[in-house]
Amino acid sequence: MDRQRPQRPGRRRTAVLVTVLLVGGLVATPSAMAAGPNLITNPGFEDGLSAWAVNTGNPTDGATLSTTGDAYSGSGAVQVTNRKTTGSGPVQDLAGKVLAGKTYTVAARVKYENPESPATKQFFVTMHYGGSTYTNLGTGTVSRGQWGLLQGTFTIPAGQAVTTPRVFVETPWTADPAAAPATHLMDFKVDDVVLNEFTPSTTIEVLGKNPGEGNPLISHKFGADGNAFVHGGRVYVYLTNDTQMYNPGPDGTSPTNTYGGINTITVISSDDLVNWTDHGEIPVAGPNGLAKYASQSWAPAVESRVVDGKEQFFLYFANNGAATGVLVGDSPLGPWRDERGSLLITGQTPGASDGRNWLFDPGVFIDDDGQGYLYFGGGGNDGSNSYENTNHPKSTRVIKLGDDMISTEGAAETIDAPLMFEAGHVFKRGDKYYYSYSSNFGFGGPIDPNGPPTGAIAYLVADNPMGPWTPEKYAGVIFKNPGVYFGAGGNNHQSVFELNGEHYFTYHAQTLNRRITGGATQGFRSPHIAKLEFNPDGTIKEVLGTFDGAEQIRHLDPYRVIEAETIAWQQGLATKRLTAPNDVPNLALHDVDDGDWTSLSSVDFGTGATGVAARVKPLTAGTSVQVRLDDRAGPVLATIPVAGPTGEWTEVGAELDGVSGVHDVYLTFVGPDGRDLLEVDSWRFTKPSLKVAGTADTRCAGPNVKLTVHVTNNESVPVDFVVETPYGTKSFDDVKAGKTRFHPFMTRQSSVTAGTVTVTATATVDGHEVSTRIPVPHEARTCR
Ligand SMILES: [Ca+2]
Ligand SMILES: [Ca+2]
Ligand SMILES: [Ca+2]
Secondary structure (H helix, E strand, O other): OOOOOOOOOOOEEEEOOOOOOEEEEEEHHHHOEEEEOOOOOOOOOOOOOOOOOOOOOOOOOOOOOEEEOOOOOOEEEEEEEEEOOOOOEEEEEOOOOOOOOOOOOOEEEEEEOOOOOOOOOEEEEEEEEEOOOEEEEEEEEEEEEOEEEEEEEEOOOOOOOOOOEEEEOOOOOOOOOOOOOOHHOOOEEEEEEEEEEEEOOOOOOOOOOOOOOOOOOOOOOEEEEEEEEOOOEEEEEEEEEEHHHHHOOOOOOOOOOOOOOEEEEEEEEOOOEEEEEEEEEEEEEEOOOOOOOOOEEEEEEEEEEEEEEEEEEEEEEOOOOOOOEEEEEOOOOOEEEEEOOOOOOOOOOOOOOOOOOOOOEEEEOOOOOOOEEEEEEEEOOOOOOOHHHOOOOOEEEEEEEOOOOOEEEEEEEEOOOOOOOEEEEEEEOOEEEEEEEEOOOOOOOOOOOOOOOOOOOEEEEOOOOOOOOOOEEEEEEOOOOOHHOOOOOOOOOOOOEEOEEEEEEEEOHHHHHHHHOOOOOOOOEEEEEEEEOOOOOOOOOOOOOOOOOOOOOOOOOOOEEEEEEOOOOOOOOEEOOOOOOOOOEEEEEEOOOOOOEEEEEEOOOOOOOEEEEEEEEOOOOOOOOEEEEOOOOOOEEEEEEEOOOOOOOOOEEEEEEOOOOOOOOEEEOOOOOOOOEEEEEEEEEOOOOEEEEEEEEEEEEEEEEOOOOOEEEEEOOEEEEEEEEEOOOEEEEEEEEOOOEEEEEEEOOOOOOOOOEEEEEEEOOEOOOOOEEEEEEEEOOOOO
């Protein structure tokens, strides 16, 4: 059948799928979405009518195409005149360019001017798959005399034949258009036709964390159930990888988090509590995980202890609600391995299961005597709606861990925490043990007013890690539900850690999710932090939820390699792993678009930086990085040109002048619109150095070796030198400009291997103290 026959009300249409694209509440053009290249040839009619024809899907269709200088952009557009049917418009053949089952976005600019035509008119971008199969892909209502936008998103049905796909612009079908030609057959112009394959992207392009805020800890991905582990002066936070479930469609919104597909653990770390380094994801469970017998990895917990003379790291994880597993690592960042080969806590673990409680949410604690404990469990609704079951579900447990930390000892003991639900965690302060947990949302019975409110973090205090954890040990609430503070409720999961003598509290809240959607939450949780303070009697002062987070506890040292995945605040960036999935991670910034930016908080440049460098992989010519201080809209201090071969790692840099003291640093990426600009591995700043030189010679002095070190001041100001050798240290104060000094070190050895001595030079230049350290090699020598 075809549509010119009056008995048929138009051609057969497949599902009309026209979606307005919403991102952060703003209407976005398809080009703002993740998209591949434009599949339309000569999309802006800058090559005249090349690749375009008149639609002749029906024998009665027909029109005249001509070029016009009245363009929406560029210098040309197409003009359609003498239209015979509503389908008469410019058409382009897409054979070989589109595939069944794929999703595309489409857009076009249209203008009509006939004063006899209606004030507004709907237009369509339509696909003719061949035969009588037509689908409207995009639409828009255009005002007479003005360029209007047609747009839409569509998925070609899986079974659709796409051997002769043709896309064209038309007006809505009507049986007898000639009856009102100014309404249905008006001339119109078309420009800038864009048809992209939609590529799903999890990059969060909105501003999820305002400069100055400490919460959420990261804004380029989500992360729940944070468990803090302090090692070597850094805090590592292990997170349920909610980002794995974040899958925004062409309309910019993701389906709600169901948690079922989460089988990796996200790790971030910081030594200052504001600049957080992204260490990527640990492949824990599922077909690509280390523990293939587990299907999920939720709610991690980490501890370390020396086993067989070597410090080992233990990553516990929940395999959904059914069980708890453990991986072993060589460092807080892995690599990780499955040493046990099976789940650690199951229904067979003595004392663990009462047949209805969950065996998840591990909390690990090692006491001062080296004994390890695992806290786990939750849920426990028996369906009775009873007061007893609601307030005392007795669903969580504690069990001793073996010395290997991957086995258990004895039977699990029951914990009876009021209104207990999940997230058991223990820390020790002084000689007291604190068991914190998340209270439930009600199991039907009345809630004991002497216990915690629903969905809060509460705690017990005991004198022993095994408790016994009974209701009379209940000590109060640490943190009310996040909904109280952020307008975004839901579950919670906490941990407590100590760094530099202070205690801190981690929790999660759906704050980033809210900023993406403009208000709604879909179960995507973000890590937060707060300082934890105690009353004189040892009870905990209630924590308030804020965007402030914790104060930065030390300045950032710029004179070392700073991984670019270390971020205070950013917009539009994503990270990707450069190393293999289970190697110690190194990540890079990617999905870097024009205008995306990152920052480092409270960087101490000391007496001054002379340069900034970055290890980058250029992806688009014409890219640069602007360096600003303290304000991301402030004046540009330096611009780093991103030169070098496309797709190859290289180092780029720029000079800095007069950057001293403590500043926030903003790094803004600039380049062609709509292109992936570069990837960034790391940043590095350089400080001024002194022009000094040193030599070291070995000679025989009788039977022993004598090591003589010369230092030369090539500066125009006096320099202090310190020479450090294995055979002693020598200082030269106030060495005048151009002068050389030396010192012989008696090694008292008849033979010396080749080595290096260290020369440190210090001077005051332009009122600033500048220090330079140089290694000076010497040769081996044997005397007799
Ligand atoms: Ca044009
Ligand atoms: Ca981006
Ligand atoms: Ca890196």
